Amino acid sequence: xxxxxxxxxxxxxxxxxxxxxxxxxxxxxxxxxxxxxxxxxxxxxxxxxxxxxxxxxxxxxxxxxxxxxxxxxxxxxxxxxxxxxxxxxxxxxxxxxxxxxxxxxxxxxxxxxxxxxxxxxxxxxxxxxxxxxxxxxxxxxxxxxxxxxxxxxxxxxxxxxxxxxxxxxxxxxxxxxxxxxxxxxxxxxxxxxxxxxxxxxxxxxxxxxxxxxxxxxxxxxxxxxxxxxxxxxxxxxxxxxxxxxxxxxx
Amino acid sequence: xxxxxxxxxxxxxxxxxxxxxxxxxxxxxxxxxxxxxxxxxxxxxxxxxxxxxxxxxxxxxxxxxxxxxxxxxxxxxxxxxxxxxxxxxxxxxxxxxxxxxxxxxx
Amino acid sequence: xxxxxxxxxxxxxxxxxxxxxxxxxxxxxxxxxxxxxxxxxxxxxxxxxxxxxxxxxxxxxxxxxxxxxxxxxxxxxxxxxxxxxxxxxxxxxxxxxxxxxxxxxxxxxxxxxxxxxxxxxxxxxxxxxxxxxxxxxxxxxxxxxxxxx
Numbered sequence: 001x002x003x004x005x006x007x008x009x010x011x012x013x014x015x016x017x018x019x020x021x022x023x024x025x026x027x028x029x030x031x032x033x034x035x036x037x038x039x040x041x042x043x044x045x046x047x048x049x050x051x052x053x054x055x056x057x058x059x060x061x062x063x064x065x066x067x068x069x070x071x072x073x074x075x076x077x078x079x080x081x082x083x084x085x086x087x088x089x090x091x092x093x094x095x096x097x098x099x100x101x102x103x104x105x106x107x108x109x110x111x112x113x114x115x116x117x118x119x120x121x122x123x124x125x126x127x128x129x130x131x132x133x134x135x136x137x138x139x140x141x142x143x144x145x146x147x148x149x150x151x152x153x154x155x156x157x158x159x160x161x162x163x164x165x166x167x168x169x170x171x172x173x174x175x176x177x178x179x180x181x182x183x184x185x186x187x188x189x190x191x192x193x194x195x196x197x198x199x200x201x202x203x204x205x206x207x208x209x210x211x212x213x214x215x216x217x218x219x220x221x222x223x224x225x226x227x228x229x230x231x232x233x234x235x236x237x238x239x240x241x242x243x244x245x246x247x248x249x250x
Numbered sequence: 251x252x253x254x255x256x257x258x259x260x261x262x263x264x265x266x267x268x269x270x271x272x273x274x275x276x277x278x279x280x281x282x283x284x285x286x287x288x289x290x291x292x293x294x295x296x297x298x299x300x301x302x303x304x305x306x307x308x309x310x311x312x313x314x315x316x317x318x319x320x321x322x323x324x325x326x327x328x329x330x331x332x333x334x335x336x337x338x339x340x341x342x343x344x345x346x347x348x349x350x351x352x353x354x355x356x
Numbered sequence: 357x358x359x360x361x362x363x364x365x366x367x368x369x370x371x372x373x374x375x376x377x378x379x380x381x382x383x384x385x386x387x388x389x390x391x392x393x394x395x396x397x398x399x400x401x402x403x404x405x406x407x408x409x410x411x412x413x414x415x416x417x418x419x420x421x422x423x424x425x426x427x428x429x430x431x432x433x434x435x436x437x438x439x440x441x442x443x444x445x446x447x448x449x450x451x452x453x454x455x456x457x458x459x460x461x462x463x464x465x466x467x468x469x470x471x472x473x474x475x476x477x478x479x480x481x482x483x484x485x486x487x488x489x490x491x492x493x494x495x496x497x498x499x500x501x502x503x504x505x
Contacts, residue, residue: 263386267461267462268461271419280447280470282447282448303459304393306459307455307457308459308460309454309455309456309460310454310455310456311452311453311454311455311465311467312452312453313452314448314450314451314452315447315448315470315471316443316446316448316450316451316452316469316470316471317451317452317467317468317470318418318419318420318467318468318469319418319419321468322421322466322467322468322469323425323465323466324465324466324467325425325456325460325464325466326460326461326462326464326467327459327460327461328460328461330374330459
């Protein structure tokens with residue numbers, strides 16, 4: 001199974017699509033219904049926040065996102081499905097939240113949003129929505145490759161006091177129950193998500209930190225290089241799967 | 251101001267029973283939960299919701315801490331005439347928010 | 357591997373129960389009876405004519421979707437005035453009260469509630485003729501694996 005995960009990078013996604021399942025397919029019918037109905041999905045509240053921020057100037061003499069990027073439905077279509085993506089200036093791949101904050105700092109001369117702030121989650125959800133229904137299409141830049149490899153190693157490496165690797169749960173035991181919840185295959189299809197446990201919105205990195213705490217490991221910091229590497233690997237592993245943002249998860 | 255999602259059909263036939271769905275961003279802090287410092291966080295909830303249709307109340311709810319965060323309510327009413335629905339949420343710490351939606355009835 | 361051995365092997369026990377919010381306090385049967393008495397007085401409540409639709413197995417007690425509906429023509433002569441929900445094991449058993457009237461068209465309300473634990477939920481409707489109806493549904497709340505980091 002673990003070898004399969006590596007092979008995924010080489011094989012056309014469609015050939016394996018039936019083996020891979022989004023986390024949403026493990027959810028109860030009620031939670032699935034909550035995700036599917038835009039008038040009942042609490043994640044849409046954050047999407048609204050993001051839509052408002054998109055066209056709001058951070059200051060009178062500064063440009064709004066929309067002033068440069070125009071209609072998000074056109075300019076941001078498919079963007080979230082491709083991140084993390086290589087950034088030449090940074091010399092490394094950056095996740096979508098960092099990309100948003102780079103625009104805040106470089107192009108709006110405004111302070112970056114804090115990790116997991118409502119504004120950052122709102123904009124991420126708003127951008128994610130512009131890719132909803134599109135296939136996850138990992139960054140094709142070859143310069144991202146070593147980082148993706150590093151992500152794969154992290155995914156397979158045992159960690160924490162409980163000494164568990166991501167792969168042991170999400171490849172070897174996916175579909176089984178762990179203390180009440182089903183272990184999903186860890187595909188980043190719906191992020192940011194409205195998680196019932198959080199009673200709020202959270203990023204993929206918050207989800208990964210939860211998993212790391214779960215095995216009593218010191219979680220990587222938000223935006224840490226390791227986080228971006230893990231994200232890159234998870235996106236490649238889920239290549240071709242459909243973006244569901246804003247997802248709802250238990 | 252808290253974000254809301256309100257779903258009212260834009261139009262309906264006279265006499266038709268329509269479903270209205272509302273969702274508002276609110277933590278519904280229970281008052282039973284310890285915060286990061288171990289002390290119990292003060293209660294902060296929405297206590298009342300009301301929906302009027304051209305000024306007349308058609309639905310109301312009293313809420314307690316056991317209503318989930320970001321309260322969701324779906325209910326029905328008979329489409330009687332074109333006009334305005336007014337939704338009001340009130341709660342602890344002076345929380346009050348009103349939103350409107352219109353319907354055309356033929 | 358069974359659920360139990362898996363859990364033991366991982367050391368992720370019931371201590372990580374999904375529902376942290378309500379842990380400090382818990383209602384008693386007495387509190388439940390009192391809350392119901394506040395709503396329905398001592399009138400005898402009839403079983404039936406009221407439906408509580410709720411998933412039997414809930415993934416997370418923080419958000420439990422439910423629909424309560426009452427058989428009623430919802431006319432000026434005969435309608436549902438109020439519907440209240442109660443949960444015995446919540447620290448405050450009264451979950452909510454919904455006010456309806458003939459203009460509601462149908463007596464059906466959906467919401468999302470919090471449940472501290474697996475338990476029976478009770479719905480009581482007050483009819484326009486002063487009678488009360490009651491029904492209950494059992495819910496099992498499962499646990500989540502990972503805690504907040």
